[in-house]
Amino acid sequence: MNTREEVGEFSKLFNGFMTLMRRFIFKVLCVGPIPNHISFIMDGNRRFAKKHNLQGLDAGHRAGFVSVTYVLQYCQEIGVPYVTLYAFGIDNFKREPEEVKCMMDLMLEKIELTIDQAISGNLKDLKVIFAGDLNLLNERLKVAAQRLMELTEENRGLVAVVIVAYSTSHEIVQAIRESCVRKCVDGDSPLVLEMSDVEECMYTSIVPDPDLVIRSGGIDRLSNFMTWQSSRSLLHTTAALWPELGLWHLVWAILKFQRMHDYLQKKQKLD
Ligand code: IPE
Numbered sequence: 001m002n003t004r005e006e007v008g009e010f011s012k013l014f015n016g017f018m019t020l021m022r023r024f025i026f027k028v029l030c031v032g033p034i035p036n037h038i039s040f041i042m043d044g045n046r047r048f049a050k051k052h053n054l055q056g057l058d059a060g061h062r063a064g065f066v067s068v069t070y071v072l073q074y075c076q077e078i079g080v081p082y083v084t085l086y087a088f089g090i091d092n093f094k095r096e097p098e099e100v101k102c103m104m105d106l107m108l109e110k111i112e113l114t115i116d117q118a119i120s121g122n123l124k125d126l127k128v129i130f131a132g133d134l135n136l137l138n139e140r141l142k143v144a145a146q147r148l149m150e151l152t153e154e155n156r157g158l159v160a161v162v163i164v165a166y167s168t169s170h171e172i173v174q175a176i177r178e179s180c181v182r183k184c185v186d187g188d189s190p191l192v193l194e195m196s197d198v199e200e201c202m203y204t205s206i207v208p209d210p211d212l213v214i215r216s217g218g219i220d221r222l223s224n225f226m227t228w229q230s231s232r233s234l235l236h237t238t239a240a241l242w243p244e245l246g247l248w249h250l251v252w253a254i255l256k257f258q259r260m261h262d263y264l265q266k267k268q269k270l271d
């Protein structure tokens with residue numbers, strides 16, 4: 001066996017050991033309550049690129065995509081039913097056009113890659129949904145997103161909602177408009193809107209409210225992300241930049257959720 005083969009053997013053994021360790025940690029974690037829905041505000045991609053001197057406008061976002069795959073895998077293994085990922089906010093369209101283009105191109109590339117995985121049958125435990133004002137995306141991206149949703153529609157397992165071209169204020173305004181239209185079509189007069197009418201028309205009505213919101217990048221704010229839906233959620237922020245987010249950050253956030261669980265349950269009943 002030459003040195004290269006030895007290194008290969010060692011890394012195989014090491015990976016196997018880490019997988020076993022992770023399974024063990026998750027088994028212990030699952031003794032306590034597991035959040036039904038975790039939302040991720042993925043922040044810090046550009047700072048990561050700067051920190052590591054990575055070249056290219058999309059370098060940090062590329063590194064961030066690796067974290068997305070790990071986070072989804074861990075959530076799947078833990079048995080979290082719903083995950084939402086804040087991938088692109090409406091305000092992000094105000095960034096330099098070159099960066100916006102780079103991010104859109106990267107998103108298309110990753111969606112197409114995921115489409116290939118879905119076609120080859122390697123994505124059976126993942127249902128992908130895109131939510132937000134998809135009309136603000138370019139046509140190719142919109143079509144690809146639609147295709148991936150169709151391909152994974154029947155899949156059971158983890159539901160991953162990728163939130164793009166989104167802000168809660170935009171979502172509420174469009175939901176009110178849409179519910180007015182629906183009421184008018186129904187011929188209701190006078191037009192009275194109930195809370196449930198508006199909620200039904202929200203982009204994110206496809207998933208239950210998040211139990212836990214995890215934000216990376218060290219800033220304690222919600223950035224107009226699911227603020228309506230997260231009024232009772234536990235917010236956990238970590239200084240780790242999104243591409244640095246790993247197993248321990250996720251485990252730590254879930255442990256915090258478990259510690260706060262009774263309190264959160266009580267609050268839900270009182271509100
Ligand atoms: C988050 O990282 C990427 C998006 C979801 C748009 P940023 O691009 O905001 O990176 P920082 O916060 O500037 O480092």
Ligand code: MG
Pocket residue numbers: 043044045217
């Ligand atoms: Mg940021």
